[in-house]
Amino acid sequence: MSQGERADELLEQIEKSDLTGIRLWLAEHRPYEIADELSRMSSSDAIIPFRLLDKDRELEVFEELDPSQQQAVLLGLRGQAFHQILEKMEPDDRARLIGEVPAKVATRALAGLSPAERKMTAALLGYPEDSVGRYMTPEAVILHRDLTVARALEVVRAKGTDAETVYTLPVVGDGRRLAGTIELGTLVTSDKSRLIKDIVDVFVPRVQATEPVESAARLMQEANLVALAVVDSEERFVGLLTFDDALEIIEAADTEDMARQSGASPVVDHYVTVSVFRLVSARAMWLIVLLVAATLTVNVMQAYEATLEQVTALALFVPMLIGTGGNVGAQSATAIVRALAVGEVRVRDLPLVLWKECRVGLMLGLLLAALALGIGSFLVGAAIAIVVGCTVIAICTWAAIIGSMMPLLANKVGVDPAVVSSPMVATLVDATGLIIYFSIARLILGI
C-alpha cells in the first residue's frame, strides 16, 4: 500500500508540474525505487523527473531501467545529456543497449563515446546475442600471479573504484592467461607477505564468452559465485559476469519460460506500459497454431458423428474428459520443463522419466476414474459411466506420457523445451483423447 501511495504522489506532482515536489520525492527515494516508478509511467511523463535528477543519480536510475525504457528515455534526451549517460554506463549494459536500439540511434551513440569506451563497447557487441560476452564487464581488477598480497591490495585500492566489482579478482599469468580467481575476502584476511599464486583458487569455474549466458548464470547460482571469470578460446581473461546480472538473467529466463508454458511469446516490456498490440502479437501466433491444430478435434468428432447421434449422452462428457487429459498433461509437461531448466533432469533420463510419469499417470487415472464413475452413474447411468471411467484411466496415462516426452524430445533436437506449452500438450491430448473415448464407447456399448 505504501508503494501505491508513493506512485500516486509522484504522478500527481508531474501532472501539476510541481518541480519542487518532484525534486523532494526524488531525494527521498533510492535509485531502484525511482526506476520502479518510472517504469510504470509513459515515457513522456518519465522524462520529467529523470531530467531533474542530479548527474550521479541519473546514471544509477538509468541503469536500473529495463532496456526498452532506457531506449525511450535516451530518445527523449538532448545531445549533451544523451552522451553523458552513455559514456558513464557500464560497458556491458551499454553494449546491450546499443545492440537493441534502431541503427540510427546506435550510430549516434557510438560516435559520441570516447575512443576507449567505444572500443570496449564494440568488443562486447562482437559477441552473439544472449552470449556471456554481451553481459560480462571487462572492467575488473586483474592481479598477476607473482604479486604479494600486500601489493595486490594496493592494486585493488588504486584501481578498485573504476571496476564494476572487486569481490572476485581474476588472477592471470603471462599472456593474460587466467590462472584462477581470488576473493577479496580471502585477500584481506591473508598474510600480507604471501604470494597470490599460493592462494589463488585455480579450480574455480570459468566460461567462454561465446557460451549462452543463461547456463553461465545457473552455474553461478549452483557454485555460489559472486562473479564468474570469462575467458576467450585461448583461456585469456576477457571479463567478469557479476551476480546482479546473473540474478536478472535468471529472472528473465524464468519469466520467458512461464510465458512460453502458457503458449505465449515472452514480452520484455513492463506489463503496465506495454501496448495492447504488443500483447496481442505475443499471444496470437500460438493461439492460431493451436486453433488450426484443434481442427483435428473437429475431424475426430465428425468421424464419430454417427456414434454421437446414436448416443447423444456421450457428448456430455467430452469437455470433462478432454479437460482432465489436458490438466494431467500440463502438470507433467510443466514438471519436466522446469526440471530440465534447473538441470535436475537431462535428456538421457528419458526412459526413467517416461517410466515414472507413466506410473504417475496411471495412478492419477485410477483415482479420477473412481470419481468419474460416481459422477457418471449419478448423472446418466452405469453403462456410459463405465465408458467414462475407462476413458479417464487411459487418457490420464496417455497425457502424462505425452506431456513428459515432448519437452525431452524438444530438448533432444535442440529446441528450448519451454516451447512445449501446456496448451500445446492439451491440444494434442484432446484429439487423441477423443479417439480413445469413442473407441472405448463403441467397444463397451457395442455400437
Added chain:
Amino acid sequence: MSQGERADELLEQIEKSDLTGIRLWLAEHRPYEIADELSRMSSSDAIIPFRLLDKDRELEVFEELDPSQQQAVLLGLRGQAFHQILEKMEPDDRARLIGEVPAKVATRALAGLSPAERKMTAALLGYPEDSVGRYMTPEAVILHRDLTVARALEVVRAKGTDAETVYTLPVVGDGRRLAGTIELGTLVTSDKSRLIKDIVDVFVPRVQATEPVESAARLMQEANLVALAVVDSEERFVGLLTFDDALEIIEAADTEDMARQSGASPVVDHYVTVSVFRLVSARAMWLIVLLVAATLTVNVMQAYEATLEQVTALALFVPMLIGTGGNVGAQSATAIVRALAVGEVRVRDLPLVLWKECRVGLMLGLLLAALALGIGSFLVGAAIAIVVGCTVIAICTWAAIIGSMMPLLANKVGVDPAVVSSPMVATLVDATGLIIYFSIARLILGI
C-alpha cells in the same frame, strides 16, 4: 554429455565398490558438482562417496545438497560424523535443517551442538517458517560507526574468516542499532584515516527478520545487493541475508509458482529421486477439485441436450471452442501471476489490467474468429460457422477477463496468486463458454 558420462562413472564405481576410483573421482570434482551427482542417487548409494570425502570437503558438499537429501545423509551417518557435520554448518542452514527433520533427530542434533552453536540455532528457529530470520546468517563482521577505516580493516582481517560473508559489513551505533552498511570494496579503497560513520551508506535497504523471505530476496535483486541487513523490531542488527541464499530462494519460488500454475502442489525433492507416490499426491488434489468442477460442464451440456439432438454438428466444435477459451485464459492468468510475482503489477492496478486484457481478448477473438469462420464454413457450412465465429469472439474476451481478474482477486484476499492455475481458469471458462456457445447457437439458428 560430459555431465552424463561423469555420473555413470561414479555410479559404476559405487556398484563395483571401487573405493580408489571413487576417491579419485571425488578429488577431481568441485563440491557443487559432487552434490549434483549425489542428488541423483538413492541415499544408500550416496552415503558411500560421501563418507569417503575428507572432513573439510564433506561439509562443503553437504551444504550444497537439498534439505531432503541432507536429512537422508544425516540419518545414514553414525554419531561422531553426524555431530561434526552439524557443528560446522552455517547457523542458518542448520536451523532450517533442524526445523525440518523428525523431532527425535532434531533433539539428538541440538544436544550434540556446542552451547554457542546451540544458542544460535535456537535463535534462528524462533522465527516463523519462510521468514527472513530462518535464512539469515548471524555471523557477520560488525563494525562500530566510530572506527577508522584502518581499524575496521583490522577487524575484518581478524574476524573475517569466521563470517559467512565480508562483502557487506553492517555498521552499528550504540545498542547494536543498525546505522547502515559498508561494502568491503568501499572500505578497501577509502582513505585509512577516515571514520566509518562518514562513509557508511545509511540509506541502504534493510528488512525485519519476521518478514517473508521471498520479498526480501526480490528486494536484493532489485537493489543489486550482495547481502541484505536484517534487523529486529527495534532496528537492532541481527543478521545478513546473502546473495547465494537469495538466488536459491528465487529459484525455489519460481519453481513453486510454475508447479502451481499447472495445477500441482510444489514438490521440493529432486525430480530424479522423488517417489511416484509423492508426485501423485502433489498432483491429485487439484485434479480432483477440477474434475468435480468439470461436472458443471456435464450439467451445461445436459441442459442443452435437446439443442444438441436437433443439431449434432454443434457438438463437433465443443472441444475446439473450450480449448481456445482455455488457452486465452491461461495466457492472461500466467502473464498476471508473473507480473504480480516480480512486482510489475499491484492489486490497485486491477482496473488498468482488466481494461487492457479486455481489449487484448477482444482483438485475439476477432483474429481467431476469422480463422474459425473459415474452418467452420469449409467443414460444416455457413450457419454453424457463424455461430462458431461469434462464440470465439465472446469466449476469448471472457477468458482474458477471467484469467486476469482471478490472480488479482486472489492476491487481494491474501491468497498466493500462483494458485490460480491455468487449469483452474480453463475449467471455469469451459462451463461458462458452453453456455455462451449454446445461447449464441439458439439465437442465430433460431432453435
